[in-house]
Each structure stands twice: as structure tokens, then as C-alpha cells.
Amino acid sequence: MKDGSRTRIEPYENRHAESIANDLFGGMSAEEVRQGRDGLIAPGPDEVLSVCALSESKVVGVCTGVRKRWMGERHRIEMVQVVVAEDFQRIGIARFMLKAIAMHFVERGVEMVQVSTEGSNEKAIASYERIGFMEFGVLKRGLKHGNRYADEVMMWMKIEDLLG
Numbered sequence: 585m586k587d588g589s590r591t592r593i594e595p596y597e598n599r600h601a602e603s604i605a606n607d608l609f610g611g612m613s614a615e616e617v618r619q620g621r622d623g624l625i626a627p628g629p630d631e632v633l634s635v636c637a638l639s640e641s642k643v644v645g646v647c648t649g650v651r652k653r654w655m656g657e658r659h660r661i662e663m664v665q666v667v668v669a670e671d672f673q674r675i676g677i678a679r680f681m682l683k684a685i686a687m688h689f690v691e692r693g694v695e696m697v698q699v700s701t702e703g704s705n706e707k708a709i710a711s712y713e714r715i716g717f718m719e720f721g722v723l724k725r726g727l728k729h730g731n732r733y734a735d736e737v738m739m740w741m742k743i744e745d746l747l748g
């Protein structure tokens with residue numbers, strides 16, 4: 585039986601790249617994952633925390649929290665690249681990873697958490713709403729993949745509510 589509490593959360597390390605490439609991001613090489621993550625986490629743990637959810641040695645979820653950079657917005661983080669393997673969805677793994685990242689940043693004075701997703705991604709929007717995120721805006725054509733534009737739904741919640 586699948587059970588979200590049987591997965592464990594670990595900060596991303598290079599040794600996870602192989603499983604992320606093979607088990608989560610089909611079509612990407614481990615080297616591409618490694619390079620992408622290295623760039624993402626380079627600013628250090630006060631700015632970025634990237635976590636993996638592991639079931640035994642297999643990475644079944646990833647999520648990264650990125651703190652806003654500029655004066656006046658340092659009390660906010662944004663969760664990016666929230667992905668859970670299809671077979672492990674709906675058992676609490678996204679919530680578990682978001683909380684682990686929130687725990688890390690609340691100690692650093694962060695108060696608000698943001699996420700965003702494509703307007704057509706009903707599954708992600710429903711999950712984020714269940715977790716407690718509220719929509720605060722839609723940025724028309726806010727996302728661009730190749731030549732394709734999509735609207736970006738932006739959501740937020742208080743970090744203390746996420747941890748609550």
C-alpha cells in the first residue's frame with residue numbers, strides 16, 4: 585500500500601540526480617539535472633532549499649523554495665518545480681515537501697509562501713487550494729515554453745498556516 589508518511593525528505597544532493605532523471609523527469613539526463621540543480625542551489629541555504637522525497641532509494645518528488653532577493657520582499661519565498669511521481673500522488677508528498685521547506689525558512693524570518701502554475705493545470709491548483717493557498721492573480725501569458733505562452737495562476741499563503 586502507498587503511504588506518504590513512508591517517504592522521507594532530504595535536501596537535494598548530487599547523488600539524487602540519477603534517480604530524478606530516471607524516475608521523475610523522463611527525457612532528461614542525470615548530467616542535465618545535476619547542472620540545473622547546481623545553478624539553482626548555488627546561492628546557498630539562506631536563499632534556496634531544494635528537497636527530494638525518497639521512497640527507499642528512489643526519488644518520488646522534488647520541490648525547491650527560493651527566497652525573494654530584493655529589499656522589501658525578503659519575507660517571501662516562492663516554491664518552484666513541485667513535482668511528484670504519478671504513482672505517488674495524492675498521499676501527501678507535496679504537502680510534506682512544502683512543509684519541510686517552510687520549516688527551514690520560517691527560522692530565517694520568512695512569513696509568506698507563493699506558488700504558481702499554468703492556468704490549465706487544474707490538478708495543481710486543486711492541490712494547492714487544499715493545502716491552503718489562495719489565488720491572488722493571473723498573469724496573462726506569464727509563462728513561455730518555447731513559442732507557447734500560457735497564463736500563470738499565482739497563489740500565496742502564510743507560512744505559519746502551512747506549518748500549522
Ligand SMILES: CC(C)(COP(=O)(O)OP(=O)(O)OC[C@H]1O[C@@H](n2cnc3c(N)ncnc32)[C@H](O)[C@@H]1OP(=O)(O)O)[C@@H](O)C(=O)NCCC(=O)NCCS
Nearest residue numbers: 666667668673674675676677678679701707708710711714
Ligand atoms: C500538483 C502535485 C505536485 C501535487 O502533489 P501531491 O503529492 O499529489 O499532493 P498531496 O498529496 O500533498 O496533496 C495535497 C492536497 O491536495 C489534494 N489533491 C492532490 N491531488 C489532487 C487532485 N488531483 N484533485 C483534487 N485534490 C487533490 C490532496 O488530497 C491533499 O488534500 P488533503 O490532504 O486535504 O486530502 C502533483 O499532482 C504533481 O506532481 N503534478 C504534476 C506536476 C505539476 O503539475 N506540478 C505543479 C506545477 S508548479
